Amino acid sequence: xxxxxxxxxxxxxxxxxxxxxxxxxxxxxxxxxxxxxxxxxxxxxxxxxxxxxxxxxxxxxxxxxxxxxxxxxxxxxxxxxxxxxxxxxxxxxxxxxxxxxxxxxxxxxxxxxxxxxxxxxxxxxxxxxxxxxxxxxxxxxxxxxxxxxxxxxxxxxxxxxxxxxxxxxxxxxxxxxxxxxxxxxxxxxxxxxxxxxxxxxxxxxxxxxxxxxxxxxxxx
Numbered sequence: 001x002x003x004x005x006x007x008x009x010x011x012x013x014x015x016x017x018x019x020x021x022x023x024x025x026x027x028x029x030x031x032x033x034x035x036x037x038x039x040x041x042x043x044x045x046x047x048x049x050x051x052x053x054x055x056x057x058x059x060x061x062x063x064x065x066x067x068x069x070x071x072x073x074x075x076x077x078x079x080x081x082x083x084x085x086x087x088x089x090x091x092x093x094x095x096x097x098x099x100x101x102x103x104x105x106x107x108x109x110x111x112x113x114x115x116x117x118x119x120x121x122x123x124x125x126x127x128x129x130x131x132x133x134x135x136x137x138x139x140x141x142x143x144x145x146x147x148x149x150x151x152x153x154x155x156x157x158x159x160x161x162x163x164x165x166x167x168x169x170x171x172x173x174x175x176x177x178x179x180x181x182x183x184x185x186x187x188x189x190x191x192x193x194x195x196x197x198x199x200x201x202x203x204x205x206x207x208x209x210x211x212x213x214x215x216x217x218x219x220x
Contacts, residue, residue, distance in 0.1 A: 002055050004042065004081070005185030007062030008034045008074025009094035010118060010159065010178040014041040016049045017185035019193070024048035025182050034073040042081065053085045060188040062179060063091040064204035065126040065143050066118070071203045079201050090188055091199030094118070095128045095158075097184035098177060099137040102157045106171060107132040113140075115152055117160030117168060118178065120145050125160035125168075126206060127151050145206045 002023065007013045012034045016023040026041035046052070061078035064071045075091075082089035095116045106114065117127040128142025129152050141152070148164035158177050161170035191198050 001057045002049070002051055003058050003060060003185050003189060004045070004056055004078075005060040005062075005092075005181040005188065006038070006042070006074050006078040007094055007097060007179050007181045007184050008038065008070040008077075009062050009064045009066030010070070012037050012041060012070070012074070013062075013179065013181035013184075014038065014045050015180070015182035015185055016045045016051065017182055017189065019189050022182040022186075023051075025180070027180060029178065034070040038073060038077050042077075056085065056087055058082070058088040058090060058192075059085075060090050060092050060181075060185050061201050062094040062097060062181065062184050063199045063202060064094050065120070065145065065206040066094060066204075067121060068203070068205060071205070075201060075203045089201050090192070091201040092184045092188045092191070093128075093139075093143065093199055093204065094179040094184065095126065095143055096137070096139060096187050097179045097181075098158055099128075099130045099139070100187040101177065101180060101183040102171070102174060103130075103132050103137040104135050106157070106174075107135045111155060111171070113154050114171065115154045115156045115168075117148075117151060117156050117158045119159055119163055120206075123147060125151065125164065127156075127158075127160060129154065143204070143206055
């Protein structure tokens with residue numbers, strides 16, 4: 001079974017995935033060209049995979065958290081395509097996708113807990129706290145949007161760590177990582193298989209009052 005995954009929480013990222021494989025991917029790190037490249041990326045991955053829309057089971061949409069414009073483009077594109085093709089659309093939190101990307105290699109290196117952090121602009125980061133169990137990630141807390149200084153003191157995966165190295169301790173080699181659609185898709189497939197709840201297909205902006213971090217967690 002084939003799935004289309006779309007994420008624009010950072011750069012524009014599109015992938016065709018199955019339960020065990022990534023069939024085709026496109027990604028740009030440019031955080032301001034989502035609307036210009038996204039439709040072309042979808043057409044390209046379908047062509048590379050030699051698939052038509054009738055071959056797709058569902059669409060996974062990265063719902064953020066992320067900056068307003070790109071996130072809106074990604075979620076609306078995914079939802080509109082799924083509706084026009086007559087297939088389901090499911091939301092996946094983009095931080096969960098980044099944790100999915102990191103969990104297998106870092107679990108093998110002995111990491112048991114970590115934070116995933118991405119750029120929220122305004123001198124803040126979007127972040128969540130994960131536990132690594134048996135090569136899979138489990139979100140314990142979050143998502144939040146705070147200053148880097150208020151992030152729980154754990155090893156950090158994601159571009160947020162690269163932006164604020166004085167406040168966040170990056171896992172070596174992971175300080176520029178961004179959410180990628182292929183891992184968003186793999187996370188979503190596993191969640192569907194296990195009957196685990198996915199997110200509403202609605203952009204997650206998380207500004208200001210939308211998410212508060214308990215004081216006791218800030219330096220855990």
